[in-house]
Amino acid sequence: MVRESYQQQLDGLLEAVSDMGRRVLEGLHRGLQAIRDHDRALAESLDAWDNTIDRLALDLEKRCTDLLALQQPVAGDLRQILSAFKIVTDLERVADLAVNLGEYALVSEAFVLVPKEELLALGHFASRMLEDGLQAFRTRDVEKAREIIERDGEMDQRCWDLRTETLMGIMRDASQAHTPGQAQEIAANTITVLWSIRDLERVGDHAVNICARTIYWLTANPEYI
Amino acid sequence: MISPRTRGMEVETQTHEKNSILQTEALSLWYGRQQALDQISLSIPKNRVTAIIGPSGCGKSTFIRSLNRLNDLIPSVKISGRVLFHGQDIYAKGVDPVEVRRRIGMVFQKPNPFPKSIYENLAFGLRINGYKDDLDGRVEQALRRAALWEEVKDFLHKKGGLDLSGGQQQRLCIARALAVEPEVLLMDEPCSALDPIATAKIEDLIQELKRDYTVVIVTHNMQQAARVSDYTAFFYLGRLIEFAPTEKIFENPTRKETEDYITGKFG
Numbered sequence: 001m002v003r004e005s006y007q008q009q010l011d012g013l014l015e016a017v018s019d020m021g022r023r024v025l026e027g028l029h030r031g032l033q034a035i036r037d038h039d040r041a042l043a044e045s046l047d048a049w050d051n052t053i054d055r056l057a058l059d060l061e062k063r064c065t066d067l068l069a070l071q072q073p074v075a076g077d078l079r080q081i082l083s084a085f086k087i088v089t090d091l092e093r094v095a096d097l098a099v100n101l102g103e104y105a106l107v108s109e110a111f112v113l114v115p116k117e118e119l120l121a122l123g124h125f126a127s128r129m130l131e132d133g134l135q136a137f138r139t140r141d142v143e144k145a146r147e148i149i150e151r152d153g154e155m156d157q158r159c160w161d162l163r164t165e166t167l168m169g170i171m172r173d174a175s176q177a178h179t180p181g182q183a184q185e186i187a188a189n190t191i192t193v194l195w196s197i198r199d200l201e202r203v204g205d206h207a208v209n210i211c212a213r214t215i216y217w218l219t220a221n222p223e224y225i
Numbered sequence: 226m227i228s229p230r231t232r233g234m235e236v237e238t239q240t241h242e243k244n245s246i247l248q249t250e251a252l253s254l255w256y257g258r259q260q261a262l263d264q265i266s267l268s269i270p271k272n273r274v275t276a277i278i279g280p281s282g283c284g285k286s287t288f289i290r291s292l293n294r295l296n297d298l299i300p301s302v303k304i305s306g307r308v309l310f311h312g313q314d315i316y317a318k319g320v321d322p323v324e325v326r327r328r329i330g331m332v333f334q335k336p337n338p339f340p341k342s343i344y345e346n347l348a349f350g351l352r353i354n355g356y357k358d359d360l361d362g363r364v365e366q367a368l369r370r371a372a373l374w375e376e377v378k379d380f381l382h383k384k385g386g387l388d389l390s391g392g393q394q395q396r397l398c399i400a401r402a403l404a405v406e407p408e409v410l411l412m413d414e415p416c417s418a419l420d421p422i423a424t425a426k427i428e429d430l431i432q433e434l435k436r437d438y439t440v441v442i443v444t445h446n447m448q449q450a451a452r453v454s455d456y457t458a459f460f461y462l463g464r465l466i467e468f469a470p471t472e473k474i475f476e477n478p479t480r481k482e483t484e485d486y487i488t489g490k491f492g
Contacts, residue, residue, distance in 0.1 A: 003489035072448055074475045077488045220477035 017084045021134035024091045031101030032123040043102035053095040060088045083213035090206040097199045107192045126200045129207035137214045145211035155204035242270035252306035261287045263463045274440040276454035283460040285443045289411045293329035294322040330402035334414040336394035338386025346386045347404045354405045371400035392423025412442040451475045459483045
């Protein structure tokens, strides 16, 4: 093996992106936990956490550009670095969505429109997609990546069902509003719930992107990108 | 040098280009008892740049030297197979190797101008190839094609070829090869002795040249192969491992040996 240090840098990049993924996953769990426990302190701690993720993303982007500029990678190495670069962006976006979840947790009583357990179950489905997607990336597992992409159909259906249920809830509750203040609160709660569903759907989409980039890296097949 | 042939190894040897100017058919070559090329079949497309890459000793230079019979000058060389130029075997009886080398020119790794004036570096080859008319015009045209005219036009007879910089000397050698109106230009690591600026000039020149000529270039510089060539052939241990459009070779090679080589995992 020649260019050993280069190979070590490539392996190191894979590990570092995987490590960023683990941290983002922790943040996503914290966002969901803040909703579950209506935990203000936990929700507010996500802002500072997001700053560390942003710095990490910048650091990893620099590692990618350094490798591109200094090593002039080709073929599988080039695809690995390009994929890592794109996956870092996906992970940084998921971190932003985790912060959003924390903010939604602060809206009082928002999650009475739908059973909170259903929203949390949706959150766990999305975070599982992300976790498995990261594992497929780290273990270079094309089959697993394909399987996760297929899961996105179920994710979308679950989001649609919960959205429908939320709308049913608002129609039911709106008819019982007696004052403009009550109506305003119902509207704010509804928007919060719909936003959380949308954000969880986007977590699933980012997991799909990670899998698509993993497949592209390992097979040069861009069809899922 | 060559291990027993692996059975069942399929190698793409054709391109999608309609016009192939040079083809080798099962070309093998030995230096004495040592085999250096093993049944190379390759179709070189016209007006395109084809790069030959591979680790040292893989047969790249031997291969392109076979394309204009330069290996004839080495007594121990034995060749089998065919090299077809416009469909005619250049090793067939009665073919004049001097004429082959006029139509298939060569530029070497180290610039090797004659110790004569710039003008004579070109005129000499023209005269011995029987060109008598308009030598001045032919010299100028060749120097223009090699992107050297503007830099040397004021002292064609006053300065010698060896007075030029390394990059200029190499372009002089390219002009010398072009002066006798070849169809194919073989380049054996033409930039390996040059600095990055001179290298960039030669690379730009190669892009210009392919309008009128077919270029085959041997290079150790993988980025150079990726930049300048339309097709790339990867040689290893005297065999052709993979031949494909350059972007395919550098973005998604079919064979693992190619990927391992171009990504620096061996070599």
